[in-house]
Amino acid sequence: MDGSASLKDAAVRMWERVVARGIGTPTIEDVLSHIRTLRSLCGTGSIDGFSGELLDKLDVGICVQVCEIVSKSLPTSNTPYHMLARWIRSIARDKPVEIFTTNYDLLLEQALEEERQPYFDGFVGSDSAFLDLESMIEDDLPPRWARLWKIHGSINWWMTKKNKIRRSRDKIEGEQLLIYPSHLKYDQSRQMPYYAMLDRLRIFLRSDQCVLLTCGYSFADEHINAYIAQGLSGNPNASCLAMIFNDRANARKAVELAKRHPNLTVLAADGGIVGTIDRPWESVTKDGNPAYPIAVGNDLPAWRTKASPEQCKWLLGDFAAFGEFLAHQLSSRDIEQDQADAV
Numbered sequence: 296m297d298g299s300a301s302l303k304d305a306a307v308r309m310w311e312r313v314v315a316r317g318i319g320t321p322t323i324e325d326v327l328s329h330i331r332t333l334r335s336l337c338g339t340g341s342i343d344g345f346s347g348e349l350l351d352k353l354d355v356g357i358c359v360q361v362c363e364i365v366s367k368s369l370p371t372s373n374t375p376y377h378m379l380a381r382w383i384r385s386i387a388r389d390k391p392v393e394i395f396t397t398n399y400d401l402l403l404e405q406a407l408e409e410e411r412q413p414y415f416d417g418f419v420g421s422d423s424a425f426l427d428l429e430s431m432i433e434d435d436l437p438p439r440w441a442r443l444w445k446i447h448g449s450i451n452w453w454m455t456k457k458n459k460i461r462r463s464r465d466k467i468e469g470e471q472l473l474i475y476p477s478h479l480k481y482d483q484s485r486q487m488p489y490y491a492m493l494d495r496l497r498i499f500l501r502s503d504q505c506v507l508l509t510c511g512y513s514f515a516d517e518h519i520n521a522y523i524a525q526g527l528s529g530n531p532n533a534s535c536l537a538m539i540f541n542d543r544a545n546a547r548k549a550v551e552l553a554k555r556h557p558n559l560t561v562l563a564a565d566g567g568i569v570g571t572i573d574r575p576w577e578s579v580t581k582d583g584n585p586a587y588p589i590a591v592g593n594d595l596p597a598w599r600t601k602a603s604p605e606q607c608k609w610l611l612g613d614f615a616a617f618g619e620f621l622a623h624q625l626s627s628r629d630i631e632q633d634q635a636d637a638v
Contacts, residue, residue: 302356305349312343322515323361324447324475330354358472362450365400369409375618376406382621383441384412393442393499395492397516399450399474403443414441416462417488424462431491434498444492446519448474452488460488493522500526500533507535510617514549527556539563540612542600543573562609564595565602576607586627589620 313321313329333342334350341347369376380403383392396403407414417431418424434442445452452473453461460473476489499505500523507523514520514537527533535558539546542565553561553568561568566575581587595608602608610616 302352305353327475358474361474369402369405375614376402377410378618378621380406380410380412382625384410385625388438391438391440391442395444395446395496397447399448412441414443416443418462426460428491444495446492448476496522501530504532509537510614511540511612513546520548524552527558534558537561538612564600564608578605586623589623
């Protein structure tokens with residue numbers, strides 16, 4: 296925030312309001328949604344002790360703090376992000392890989408560019424790129440181009456004074472960061488990235504025999520959940536593998552959806568829901584598959600799972616472990632190719 300005592304006090308009061316709504320540990324999106332709802336109600340006046348000006352300052356202050364916190368670069372060229380980019384680049388395909396992320400940071404962009412993997416994120420241009428909705432709808436780029444859809448916005452998306460959306464690392468005074476723009480009215484152009492990119496998820500789930508793989512997503516966003524549920528209901532050939540970081544109890548909405556949709560499989564640290572059946576993992580490990588210890592193990596800290604020490608745990612809800620798994624897949628593919636070339 297700006298460091299003023301009044302703004303800090305307002306932030307504390309806002310946090311307490313969100314918690315009082317029954318949200319035990321609010322997310323940034325929960326707080327921003329509440330601030331923006333109050334702002335839309337108070338108009339030029341005030342509501343519950345919050346003036347419109349104070350609510351605006353809270354909104355801007357939170358977005359600025361988020362930007363400062365996540366404006367980091369990848370430390371090496373051997374991160375899980377790079378592994379994902381290499382995996383995308385390594386396989387010839389008829390249809391493009393589509394990446395849907397709720398993260399605001401630029402780590403995926405950095406990895407894709409460093410690995411020289413072409414991608415399209417809905418924007419066109421370089422110095423001050425503009426949102427091109429027609430290209431998103433037509434989607435006629437080559438399949439080797441990955442699609443990157445940042446559903447909750449990005450730290451380099453800005454709303455200009457003319458209500459136009461641009462993508463740039465440069466900040467211009469008076470422009471607003473577009474982080475979690477789901478609260479805006481349908482007729483406001485600044486909202487279009489949110490719905491346009493959610494629509495890409497809808498279209499993806501309608502495609503024949505598509506596979507949606509989630510890693511670390513706890514199904515906390517009801518809008519995204521609704522699109523996933525509708526897609527799985529409308530397309531029995533679609534499937535979703537949801538890899539959860541913690542236990543099933545930490546992703547109750549994912550569990551509820553999986554019990555209603557047989558084509559949604561939940562893989563959590565302490566157990567899974569497969570074909571609508573909810574059960575814990577066994578305690579018997581299996582040898583013989585070199586990828587098995589990357590995906591399954593017994594040793595996880597207590598803060599991540601409440602499963603007993605001897606019980607097997609699913610590891611790939613951690614993006615770092617998932618990156619290691621992709622690296623193994625790439626190395627196995629290289630070995631198989633070398634063997635084929637030697638014949």
